[in-house]
Amino acid sequence: MKLGHGNYDRRPVVRVPAAADNGQEAWRGAAAWQRLGSGEVGAGEPDAGPADRRVVVIDTVPGVDVADLMSQLSGAHPEATVVDVAQAAALPGKELDQLLASRLTDDRVFGKLTHEPLEHFYDADRLAGAAERVGAGLTFLVGWGAALVPVEADCVVLADLPRWETQQRQRQGAPNWGCDNGTEDPLRKYKRSYFVEWRTADRHKQDIWSRLDLVLDTTAEAVLVTADAVRRGLASTARRPFRVMPYFDPGSWGGQWMREVCGLDAEPPNFAWCFDCVPEENSLLLEIDGSTVELPAQNLVLQHPAELLGRRTRARFGAEFPIRFDLLDTMGGGNLSLQVHPLTEYIQREFGMPYTQDESYYLLDAAPGAHVYLGLREGIDPEQMMADLRTAQQGGADFVAEDYVNTFPARPHDHFLIPAGTVHSSGADSMVLEISATPYIFTFKMWDWGRLGLDGKPRPINIDHAEANIQWDRDTAWVEQNLVGQVAELAASEGWREERTGLHELEFIETRRHWIRGRSEHHTHGTVQVKNLVHGAEALVESPTGAFEPFVVHYAETFIVPAAVGAYTVRPHGPAVGTEIATITAWVRGTETTD
Ligand SMILES: O=P(O)(O)OC[C@H]1O[C@@H](O)[C@@H](O)[C@@H](O)[C@@H]1O
Secondary structure: OOOOOOOOOOOOEEEOOOOOOOOOOEEEHHHHHHHHOOOOOOOOOOOOOOOOOEEEEEEEOOOOOHHHHHHHHHHHOOOOEEEEHHHHHEOOHHHHHHHHHHHHOOOOOOOOOOOOOHHHHEOHHHHHHHHHOOOOOEEEEEEOOHHHOOOOOOEEEEEEOOHHHHHHHHHOOOOOOOOOOOOOOHHHHHHHHHHHHHHHHHHHHHHHHHHOOEEEEOOOOOEEEEHHHHHHHHHHHOOOOEOOEOEEEOOOOOEOHHHHHOOOOOOOOOEOEEEEEOOOOOEEEEEEOOEEEEEEOHHHHHHOHHHHHOHHHHHHHOOOOOEEEEEEEOOOOOOOOEEEOOOHHHHHHHHOOOOOOOEEEEEEEEOOOOEEEEEEOOOOOHHHHHHHHHHHHOOOOOOOHHHHEEEEEOOOOOEEEEOOOOOEEEOOOEEEEEEEEOOOOOOEEEEOOOOOOOOOOOOOOOHHHHHOOOOOOOEHHHHHHHOOOOOEEEEEEOOEEEEEEEOOOOOOEEEEEEEEOOOEEEEOOOOOEEEEEEEOOEEEEEOOOOOOOOEEEEOOOEEEEOHHHOEEEEEEOHHHOOOOEEEEEEEEOOOOOOO
16 A cells, blocks of 8 residues: 555634734634624614624524533523524424425435525514514524524624534434434435535525624634634635535545545544535535634635636536545545446436536556446346346345456546446446546446445445446447546646646546656646646645645645636655656636637
8 A cells, every 4th residue: 555645634723813903813712702792893873773682693503512512601601591593483393394295205325406585484564573572671682594683683603514514413313403303314304404404594595695704603602703814714725725524424434544545533434535625515624813713614605606717617517616636545445336326317307416426536546456336247137237237236146247247457647537327336446536427416326346434234236327427428438448448648747747638528627747857837827726636745835926825735635726716836845856646627618718
């Protein structure tokens, strides 16, 4: 196993420039809870009642522990009235379930995207009733939708929470919003978050964003920051290279490479996934006034789509980050499931997703003998293959993947292209950097090699969904001509060379690899780029005009270069000086602009 360089940064922080007046902008722990009731930030004109009447709205996102928040507020402000807005005015759980039944479906994994606004989860009359509970003195209105209460607020706070933290809490027994489902299968809780809560929450957050005075992070110890500092932080992040905070998760096929290279805990038996560029679920760490606040990176996508994505990518996807980078570690582990992803029309019709899960596997590393499963063997009988899969699923003879599916040797720096509809799997002893479209849960597993998930249950198999999407003409010859070994040198000069590595024409992502000894010049051409240092210990990304601070990246780290960055250079740095490094860059094909 090739080891990393011991410098992978698991907590990349973006430093936010200080406020013009150098005033305090962050409060931690007890000071945060105290500050929330002090009226010193965002105190409005007391024109709606007696001078000492003060209304603080703390709108949360689903996943925030509202009970804990309320008890902290009561502890810090015993005189205050604290109203749980959802308890006061949200639809009863059963009504909410009925409203969402067609979106949630009976499936363990797949629902349908909802477009419900948060108002639909509330009773308007009871919201008005909650407003009547505001009396003289200090009142906190707390919960997801607190800003819907028809009352003039003196201070509006967003209690935000990254989605990875929400998932952790769900696995430990936290229910979904408005539900009594703490003991439900975490996959089903995640489904409700993914297909309903997060969509509605993003829209609601957008609605209230301009009203915010403060932002509260309760991921760990409470950190309260001014909304102006967050706005300033996001605005500056959208104009410089940055990283989101990676998160790591064990799995039934997970390996040992990331533990070593990324310096992870000894405790879990393995690590399977590292998500290091899925902004809709990753966190962005902002350092504000000496405190680090962990907020959803999605806030940046929602607030700065033009600077971040560029105008053509934004025109095509809206305020959505379309490119996903993640790591799949099977070094010393097992095969991924044998799987296929939905065609575009299928993901639209069945799940309401606007675009599909096109993928590719870039091999950061591979042990001798490692291989990738990709496409079908010539002359196989589709009916027989489906019958064998169903037999295996029902507990009969194991499915012999090699009888039906091609295998290709997997070597470091190979890039396998996987347009939706292509049967595939990464085999054991590989370290894959996935360069893919953002959707990532639409994996139709066909065969899981007869093993169980980490929870001791079989993982969900979806042979019917798979059958509806397998492209049977993607056979050995087609795969060899289209998906394997598609590297072509495009340009070279002293100190660098550039290659195209993919993706396939059916996929919207374009990739380039640069081998760099000297300093290579790059330009975003008005569209967002996602990059990873796939070879070498360390690189320095610089602005030729000093527009951003020099930015250091380490081996295997993914970073984002916003469209607004324009020109930048990359060169070996630190321990890599004098050696050759390599980066891979992805962007949405056809979105470059010349201005
Ligand atoms: O967990 P299994 O089903 O083995 O798949 C693992 C991974 O496979 C890849 O090809 C992608 O589809 C990922 O989004 C998925 O997480």
